[in-house]
Amino acid sequence: MSQEAYVDPATAVLWDQSHTEHDMIATRTLGFWLYLLSDAMIVSSLFASYLVLDHRVNAAAGPTAGDVVHPMAAFWGTVLLFSAILAYGAAMVGLKRGNRTAVLVGLGGAFLLGGGFLLAEGYDFAQLALHGMVPERSGYLSAFYALVLYHGAHLVFGVLWIAVMMAQVARQGFTPNVVYRLLNLKLFWFFQGFIWIYVFSFVYLAGALHVH
Amino acid sequence: MLVDYPGPWTPLLGRLDAHQIPLQNPILFWTFVLVSLGAATVLGAVTYYRSWGYLWREWLTSLDHKRIGVMYCLLGVVMLFRGFIDGVMMRTQQVMAVGPKSPGYLGAVHGYLPPYHFGQIYSAHGTIMILFAITPILVGIMNIIVPLQIGARDMAYPYLNAVSFWLTAAATGLVMISLFIGDFSHAGWVGLSPLTELAYSPGVGVDYWSWAVQIGSVGTTLASINIIATIIKMRAPGMSWTKMPIFCWTALSTSVVGLSSFPVFTAAVALLSLDRYAGTHFFTPGLGGNLMLYTDLFWIWGHPEVYYVVLPAFGILSEIIPTFSEKPLFGYITMAAASIAIGGVSWSVWLHHFFTMGAGPGVNAFFSIASMLVGIPTGVKVFNWAFTLYRGRVRFDVPMLWALAALVLLLTGGLTGMMLAMPAINYTVHNSVFVVAHFHNMLNVVGFACFGAINYWFPKVFGFKLDERTGKLAFWFFSAGTVVLFGSMYALGFMGMPRRIDYIPFTSWRPLLIGEEVGIFLFLIASYYMVKQLFVSIRDRAKNRVTTSDAWGTSRSLEWLAHSPVPFYNFAVQPHVNARDEWAWRREHGLGHVRPDHYEDIHLPNNTPLPLMLGACAFALGFGLVWRMYWLALVSLIGIVIIVIARSFQDDPGHTLPGAQIRQMEAVYPDIPREAGATGGMLGGVVARHALAAPRSRARDD
Numbered sequence: 076m077s078q079e080a081y082v083d084p085a086t087a088v089l090w091d092q093s094h095t096e097h098d099m100i101a102t103r104t105l106g107f108w109l110y111l112l113s114d115a116m117i118v119s120s121l122f123a124s125y126l127v128l129d130h131r132v133n134a135a136a137g138p139t140a141g142d143v144v145h146p147m148a149a150f151w152g153t154v155l156l157f158s159a160i161l162a163y164g165a166a167m168v169g170l171k172r173g174n175r176t177a178v179l180v181g182l183g184g185a186f187l188l189g190g191g192f193l194l195a196e197g198y199d200f201a202q203l204a205l206h207g208m209v210p211e212r213s214g215y216l217s218a219f220y221a222l223v224l225y226h227g228a229h230l231v232f233g234v235l236w237i238a239v240m241m242a243q244v245a246r247q248g249f250t251p252n253v254v255y256r257l258l259n260l261k262l263f264w265f266f267q268g269f270i271w272i273y274v275f276s277f278v279y280l281a282g283a284l285h286v287h
Numbered sequence: 288m289l290v291d292y293p294g295p296w297t298p299l300l301g302r303l304d305a306h307q308i309p310l311q312n313p314i315l316f317w318t319f320v321l322v323s324l325g326a327a328t329v330l331g332a333v334t335y336y337r338s339w340g341y342l343w344r345e346w347l348t349s350l351d352h353k354r355i356g357v358m359y360c361l362l363g364v365v366m367l368f369r370g371f372i373d374g375v376m377m378r379t380q381q382v383m384a385v386g387p388k389s390p391g392y393l394g395a396v397h398g399y400l401p402p403y404h405f406g407q408i409y410s411a412h413g414t415i416m417i418l419f420a421i422t423p424i425l426v427g428i429m430n431i432i433v434p435l436q437i438g439a440r441d442m443a444y445p446y447l448n449a450v451s452f453w454l455t456a457a458a459t460g461l462v463m464i465s466l467f468i469g470d471f472s473h474a475g476w477v478g479l480s481p482l483t484e485l486a487y488s489p490g491v492g493v494d495y496w497s498w499a500v501q502i503g504s505v506g507t508t509l510a511s512i513n514i515i516a517t518i519i520k521m522r523a524p525g526m527s528w529t530k531m532p533i534f535c536w537t538a539l540s541t542s543v544v545g546l547s548s549f550p551v552f553t554a555a556v557a558l559l560s561l562d563r564y565a566g567t568h569f570f571t572p573g574l575g576g577n578l579m580l581y582t583d584l585f586w587i588w589g590h591p592e593v594y595y596v597v598l599p600a601f602g603i604l605s606e607i608i609p610t611f612s613e614k615p616l617f618g619y620i621t622m623a624a625a626s627i628a629i630g631g632v633s634w635s636v637w638l639h640h641f642f643t644m645g646a647g648p649g650v651n652a653f654f655s656i657a658s659m660l661v662g663i664p665t666g667v668k669v670f671n672w673a674f675t676l677y678r679g680r681v682r683f684d685v686p687m688l689w690a691l692a693a694l695v696l697l698l699t700g701g702l703t704g705m706m707l708a709m710p711a712i713n714y715t716v717h718n719s720v721f722v723v724a725h726f727h728n729m730l731n732v733v734g735f736a737c738f739g740a741i742n743y744w745f746p747k748v749f750g751f752k753l754d755e756r757t758g759k760l761a762f763w764f765f766s767a768g769t770v771v772l773f774g775s776m777y778a779l780g781f782m783g784m785p786r787r788i789d790y791i792p793f794t795s796w797r798p799l800l801i802g803e804e805v806g807i808f809l810f811l812i813a814s815y816y817m818v819k820q821l822f823v824s825i826r827d828r829a830k831n832r833v834t835t836s837d838a839w840g841t842s843r844s845l846e847w848l849a850h851s852p853v854p855f856y857n858f859a860v861q862p863h864v865n866a867r868d869e870w871a872w873r874r875e876h877g878l879g880h881v882r883p884d885h886y887e888d889i890h891l892p893n894n895t896p897l898p899l900m901l902g903a904c905a906f907a908l909g910f911g912l913v914w915r916m917y918w919l920a921l922v923s924l925i926g927i928v929i930i931v932i933a934r935s936f937q938d939d940p941g942h943t944l945p946g947a948q949i950r951q952m953e954a955v956y957p958d959i960p961r962e963a964g965a966t967g968g969m970l971g972g973v974v975a976r977h978a979l980a981a982p983r984s985r986a987r988d989d
Contacts (some may be wrong), residue, residue, distance in 0.1 A: 214575030
C-alpha cells in the first residue's frame with residue numbers, strides 16, 4: 076500500500092548479520108507476565124464465584140460471611156505475608172548489587188515468613204473446621220475455601236520455588252538462567268501479595284462489615 | 288474431605304475393576320479390536336523398519352516448532368476422524384429411530400444406540416471436535432507458520448512448546464481411553480449443570496471429560512502464551528507491526544483470546560471437580576449451589592473459544608486468497624484491526640447462548656446488540672477478501688477452492704448467526720437443530736480453512752505438493768456433503784426438531800433425516816479421497832516435488848523465502864524485512880534468488896524427553912483422578928514437580944551449528960545461486976545492487 080515507506084531495492088538490506096541476540100531475560104519475563112495474566116483470570120473467576128455465592132440463600136441456613144471471617148483472624152497472616160514480600164524485595168536489592176549472601180538472606184526470610192503465613196492460615200482453617208464450617212456445608216463456604224485456598228496453594232508452590240532458588244543461587248551464582256528465574260519469582264511472589272489485598276478486602280473486611 | 292460415591296473402591300485400583308471394560312457391547316468391542324489391530328500394525332511397522340530411534344530423536348523429543356506443529360496437526364486429524372465417526376453414528380441412529388414402529392437392535396428400543404450410549408457419543412463428538420481436533424490443528428498450523436512468517440528460528444520458548452503439545456496429547460489420550468475403560472460423559476460437551484454433578488452422573492464419564500478438558504486447556508493456555516511472546520519478541524529485524532502478515536495478526540488476536548478465556552474454563556471445570564470429589568456445593572441444586580454460575584463461567588470461555596478457532600481460519604483465508612488472486616491483500620490495516628476487534632468483542636457476547644434462561648430484557652438486549660456487533664469486523668473482512676478477488680487473476684488451485692467455499696459458508700453461517708443474535712428469534716429456535724446447523728456451518732468455515740491451509744502449506748513443510756486431482760474430488764464431495772447435511776438440518780430446525788434426541792417421534796421428519804444421512808455419506812466419500820490424496824501424494828512425491836522456495840509461484844509472505852522443505856534451522860541467515868509482503872517484494876524486484884554471502888553459526892536447543900515425560904505424568908494424573916486411584920494421582924503430581932525442578936537445574940547448553948556446515952547444507956537446495964550476491968556498503972547485510980543487474984522475472988506492478 077502507498078502509506079508504506081518506499082525502500083529502494085537497489086540498496087535494501089536483505090539479510091541481518093548484525094549478531095543481535097534476543098534479550099533472553101526480557102523474553103522470559105514477558106512470558107511470565109502472560110502466565111500471570113492467565114492466572115489472574117482464574118482468580119477473577121473464583122472472585123466472581125465468591126461474590127455470587129456470598130448471599131444468604133447460598134449459605135443454606137448455615138454460617139454467612141459475618142460468622143466465618145474476621146479481619147483479626149487474617150491480620151497476623153497479612154503482616155507475615157507482606158513481610159515476606161518485603162524480604163523478597165530486600166533479596167532483589169541484593170541481586171542488584173550482586174551480593175549473593177544478601178540474596179540468600181532475603182530469600183530465606185521470604186521462605187520463613189511465607190511459611191509462617193501458611194501456618195497461620197492453616198490454624199485459622201482448623202478453627203473454622205472445628206466449628207463445623209467446612210466446604211461441604213454450603214455453596215458460600217465452598218466458594219470461601221476455594222478462593223482462599225487457591226491463594227494458599229500458590230504460596231505453597233512459591234515457598235517451594237524459593238527453596239529451589241536458594242539452592243540455585245548458592246550453587247550456580249547469578250547466571251542468566253538464575254537471574255531470570257529470580258525475576259519471575261519476584262513477579263509471582265508480589266502477585267500473591269497483590270491478590271491477598273483483594274482477598275483481605277472483599278472476603279475478610281467486607282465479610283466482617285456485612286457489605287453485600 | 289473426599290465424598291462417598293456408589294460402587295466398590297479399593298486403595299490400589301480405585302473404582303476400576305474388570306467390569307469397566309465394555310466387552311459386552313459389540314460396537315465398543317469391535318472398535319477395540321480394530322484400534323488394537325491398527326496400533327499393533329503401526330508399532331509393528333515402526334519396529335520392522337527399525338524406526339524407534341528415528342521416532343525418538345526426530346519427533347518425540349524434538350523441540351523444533353515445525354515437528355511439534357506437524358504432531359499437533361496429526362493428532363488433530365486423527366481426532367477429527369474419531370469425531371467424524373461419532374457424527375456418522377449419531378446420524379445413523381437418528382435416521383433409524385424415526386416413529387414408534389422403527390425397529391431396535393443391540394439392546395436399543397429404537398435404532399441401535401440406547402439413550403445413555405447416544406448421550407456419550409454426542410458429548411464425545413462435541414468435546415473432541417472443538418477441543419481435540421480443530422484446536423490442535425489450528426495450534427499446529429500456527430506453530431509451524433508463525434515463526435516462519437516473522438522470520439524467526441523457533442518459538443520464543445521451544446521447551447514450553449513441547450510441553451503444551453504433550454499436555455494436549457495426554458488429554459486426548461484420556462478421551463480415547465474412555466472408549467475402552469469405563470465410559471465418557473453423557474452430559475453434552477458443555478457439561479450441562481447439574482447433570483454433571485455426582486448425584487446424577489455417578490459414573491466416571493464426567494470425570495474423564497472434566498480431567499481431559501482441564502489438562503487440555505492448560506496446554507492450550509501455555510501454547511497461547513508462547514505464540515504471543517513469539518510474535519512480540521521474535522520478529523525479524525525490519526518487521527514492524529504494520530509489516531506483519533495478517534495470519535500473524537490473527538494468531539496474536541486468537542492467542543490473546545485463548546490466554547484470557549481458557550483459564551476461566553479451567554476454573555469452571557475445576558470447581559465442578561471439587562463438587563464431585565470434595566463434596567462442595569458450587570453447582571449443586573441444593574445447599575446453596577448456583578447452577579447458572581456454571582453456565583455463565585462455561586460460556587465466558589465458550590464463546591471466546593469460538594473466536595479462538597475462527598480467527599486463525601480468517602488468517603488462513605487472508606493468506607490463501609491473495610496468493611491465488613495474484614494481488615496483495617485488500618485493506619491490510621482494516622484487516623488487522625478487524626482481527627483484534629473480533630477478539631475484543633468476543634468477550635461481551637457469551638450470554639447469547641442462554642437468552643431463554645430469564646436474564647431479563649435489559650441484559651438480553653445488551654448481549655443481543657453486542658452479538659450483532661461481531662458482524663461489523665467480520666463484514667469488513669469479507670469485503671476485504673471480495674475486493675482482493677476483484678480484478679485479480681484468480682486461479683482455482685485446491686487451497687483456493689477450500690478458501691472460496693469457506694467464504695460462502697461464512698456468509699450463510701454469519702447470517703444465521705445474526706438471526707440467533709435476536710432474542711425474539713432465539714426463543715423460538717433455542718435448543719433446536721437450527722442452532723446445531725448454525726454452529727456446524729461456522730465450524731465448517733474453520734474446517735474448510737484448515738483443509739485449505741494443509742493443502743497450501745504442505746509443500747512448505749514436506750517439500751512436495753498434495754495431489755491436485757484427488758484433492759479436488761475430496762473438496763467437491765465435502766462441499767456437497769456440507770450443503771446436503773446442514774441444509775437438511777437447517778430445515779429440520781425450522782420444523783422444530785430439538786437437538787440431542789436419540790428417538791424422533793415424527794415420521795414427517797424422515798425425508799430430511801435421510802437427507803442428513805446422505806450428506807454424511809458424502810463426507811465419508813470425501814474422507815476416502817482425503818486419505819487417497821495423502822497416499823497418492825506420498826507415492827508420487829518425486830513428481831510433485833517443489834524445486835523452489837515459492838511453491839505456488841505467487842505467494843507473498845516471508846515463509847515462502849525459506850526453502851521447501853524448511854530446514855530445521857528455518858533461515859540460514861535471518862532475513863531483514865523491507866516490505867509488508869516481503870517475499871512478493873523480493874520476487875517482484877528480482878531479488879528472490881539472492882542468498883546471503885556468508886553464514887554465521889546458529890545456536891539451537893538440544894532435544895529433551897522431559898516434555899514427553901511431563902505429558903505421561905499428566906495422563907497418569909488424569910487417569911488416577913478419574914478412577915480415584917489417589918496414590919497414582921499423588922505419585923504423578925510429585926513426578927511433575929520433580930521433573931520441573933530437575934529441568935531448572937539442568938541448564939540446556941544447546942548446540943551450535945557451525946556456519947561452514949550450514950553453507951554445505953544450503954548448497955543442496957537447487958535454488959541457491961552459483962555465486963553469492965556481492966556485499967555492498969550497507970552495514971551488516973548483503974546489498975542487492977549486484978542482483979538487480981540480472982534480468983527481472985516480473986516488472987513492478989504497484
